[in-house]
Amino acid sequence: MNERQNRFVFLFIVRFVFLFIVLHSSFCVSFLSLQVVVTRTGDQSRQAHLDLSGGLEGVSHQRKHSPMRNLFSGNEIYSIQAPVESGLEALTHSFSSRLRQEGIDLRRKAVETLQINVGRLCNQACSHCHVDAGPRRTEVMTRQTMDKVLSFLAASPIPAVDITGGAPEINPDFRYLVRRAREMGRQVTVRCNLTVLFEPGREDLPAFYRDQEVELICSLPCYLQENVDGQRGKGVFVKSIEALRRLNRVGYGRAETGLLLHLVYNPVEAVLPGPQDELEADYRQVLGEQYGIAFNRLLTIANMPINRFADYLRRRGEYADYMATLRASFNPDTLERLMCRSLVSVDWEGNLYDCDFNQMLGMDLGGSPLKVWEAPPEALAGRRIRVGEHCYGCTAGAGSSCGGALV
Numbered sequence: 587m588n589e590r591q592n593r594f595v596f597l598f599i600v601r602f603v604f605l606f607i608v609l610h611s612s613f614c615v616s617f618l619s620l621q622v623v624v625t626r627t628g629d630q631s632r633q634a635h636l637d638l639s640g641g642l643e644g645v646s647h648q649r650k651h652s653p654m655r656n657l658f659s660g661n662e663i664y665s666i667q668a669p670v671e672s673g674l675e676a677l678t679h680s681f682s683s684r685l686r687q688e689g690i691d692l693r694r695k696a697v698e699t700l701q702i703n704v705g706r707l708c709n710q711a712c713s714h715c716h717v718d719a720g721p722r723r724t725e726v727m728t729r730q731t732m733d734k735v736l737s738f739l740a741a742s743p744i745p746a747v748d749i750t751g752g753a754p755e756i757n758p759d760f761r762y763l764v765r766r767a768r769e770m771g772r773q774v775t776v777r778c779n780l781t782v783l784f785e786p787g788r789e790d791l792p793a794f795y796r797d798q799e800v801e802l803i804c805s806l807p808c809y810l811q812e813n814v815d816g817q818r819g820k821g822v823f824v825k826s827i828e829a830l831r832r833l834n835r836v837g838y839g840r841a842e843t844g845l846l847l848h849l850v851y852n853p854v855e856a857v858l859p860g861p862q863d864e865l866e867a868d869y870r871q872v873l874g875e876q877y878g879i880a881f882n883r884l885l886t887i888a889n890m891p892i893n894r895f896a897d898y899l900r901r902r903g904e905y906a907d908y909m910a911t912l913r914a915s916f917n918p919d920t921l922e923r924l925m926c927r928s929l930v931s932v933d934w935e936g937n938l939y940d941c942d943f944n945q946m947l948g949m950d951l952g953g954s955p956l957k958v959w960e961a962p963p964e965a966l967a968g969r970r971i972r973v974g975e976h977c978y979g980c981t982a983g984a985g986s987s988c989g990g991a992l993v
Contacts, residue, residue, distance in 0.1 A: 679913050681977045688918050692927070692971045694940070697963060699929040700739055701748040701942060701988070704732070704760060706934070708752040709785055712818045713898050714807075714852060716890045716946055719752040727934040729759045734959045735932055736766050742963035748929070748988065750777040750942065755788055768798050775801040777988075780829035781822055792836045801846040802838060803885065803988075804830070809872040813854045830879045839880040848883045850990075856899055856908040858915060858983045859886035862991040885990030888912075890943050890979045912978035920985030923992040926971050932958050940971045942988070949974065 685692055703717075704727040711720035727735075739747065747767045754760055754776060767774050776795070783791050795802060806826055808814050814823035830839075830847075837843035851865055859865070866884035873879035889895045891908055899905040926940040930951070938956045939945040949972045950956060985992025 679909075679975075681973045681975055684913075684916060685921075685973065688921070690918075690921055692921065692924070692973065694930075694967055694969045694971060695927050696967050697742070697744050697928060697930050699746045699748050699925075700735075700742075700744045701750060701929055701931045702727075702735060702763070703750050703931065703933050703942060703945060704752070704754045704757040704763065706752045707756050708779070709756065709782055710753070710779055710819055710822065712894075714817055714889050714895045716893050716895060716943060717752065718893045718946070723752065725752075725934045726757055727759070727936075729762070731934070731936045732759055732763055734936055734957075736763070736770075738958045738961075738963065739767065739772065740770060744772070744963060746773045746775065748775045748777070753779050753782045755782045755791060756785070761794060764794075764798050764800060768800075773801065774798065775803060778802050778804045779818075780804050780806065780826040783829045783832060784825055792832050792838070795833070796836045796838070796845060799845065801848075802833065803848045803850060804833075806830075806849045806869075807852050808854060809869055817854050827877050827879065830873075830881070831877070834878075834880055839882055841882075846883075847881045848885055849881050850885050850887055852887045852889050856889070856902075856904045856911075858888055858911065859986070859991070862886040862984065883990070886984070886986070887988075887990065888979045888982060888986040890976050892943060892976050893946055909975065909978070912982045915982035916978060917981055917983060917985060917993065920981045920992040923985065923987070924971075924980055925987040925989065926980075929988070930966055938966075943976055943979075944972060944974075947974065947976065 706717055706719045706723040706725040707721070708715075708717075708719035708723065709721060749760070749763065751757070755778065757763075764774055764776070782788055794800075804826075805818075806814065807817055811823040814826065815821065833839065833847055836845075838845045839847035849869060851859060851869070853859055862884065865886060869881070869884050873881070891899065891905065891912070896905060899908050926944075929941060931939040931942045931945045933939065933945050936958045937945075938951040938958055938961060939949065940951055944951075951966075951972070952969055953972065980986050980992075
């Protein structure tokens with residue numbers, strides 16, 4: 587072939603390749619909600635949802651019992667799984683897109699609460715747990731990390747500490763953390779599953795809580811035994827009632843003592859919580875009349891579509907419907923009071939996150955790992971908050987947060 591023919595063939599090939607790329611890209615656009623699973627050595631896997639906004643909408647960690655190896659890379663496996671919905675739907679429905687529609691640039695304010703997750707070890711393995719906590723988890727905050735978190739707290743004006751887990755009381759240094767925070771004059775809240783009060787060596791926790799004037803937020807997803815046991819395990823309801831009685835006996839839940847005891851309701855099924863004030867009235871009537879239980883407030887919290895609850899929904903074929911419910915119930919009035927705006931979350935290794943849910947999804951604060959001892963408290967204000975599809979769980983209906991309904 588002469589030079590002109592060669593040039594023609596070359597241009598034809600270039601145009602063919604260009605056309606192929608365009609067609610391939612168009613095909614990919616219709617499947618934006620791809621799920622990438624990355625399995626790492628060290629018994630961890632990461633899942634991520636890709637979108638056109640230029641990054642990861644959300645990243646989730648799931649524990650695997652058997653680590654996988656990639657013979658090509660040695661430490662990671664990438665696989666693409668079928669999408670739940672088309673890409674145009676994902677783009678339209680994405681939480682970041684919804685914020686843009688509302689004209690909201692979601693940023694952090696001054697930190698008012700330091701939430702410390704001291705580990706994922708728990709004496710229960712509840713079906714709705716977004717932490718994937720359980721008796722076999724090994725992630726536990728060490729005293730060394732705890733001291734660094736306390737140094738961060740001491741150097742800050744943050745008035746409140748929220749201690750969670752797992753079951754935080756199982757951490758061997760739990761009482762040390764509470765005492766140190768109280769010595770600094772900080773308000774301390776502990777998220778208690780109630781049954782931990784029956785674990786060996788922890789029977790005196792009610793008195794410890796009282797002496798340290800700890801505010802308690804206790805899980806009781808329903809006042810009916812079958813619903814509680816169905817979600818949290820057989821026998822949990824009876825133990826929870828007895829634990830509440832013990833707390834009442836040392837003064838918790840009584841208006842005259844100032845010892846605050848709040849209960850947490852979350853739906854047993856894939857629905858949003860009902861009105862918080864109405865549910866609180868029902869709880870007071872049933873728990874008071876049938877069991878003689880007193881408490882201060884009821885907090886309603888929506889089940890987050892991540893980790894164990896997401897797996898539960900997928901097994902039942904309800905994940906897509908639940909997400910559709912959350913999206914359809916989006917309430918812009920909740921945005922101003924979202925907990926991620928005034929709370930910062932610390933994991934058992936000292937890493938910082940915008941909230942506990944982002945922590946469980948591995949969505950580091952600011953997009954890259956940041957240790958609590960690397961961040962001056964004042965530097966956190968003004969940072970853009972990382973969001974994902976799970977954020978619809980906090981903004982649906984009356985909203986949801988660690989402090990209950992938002993509006």
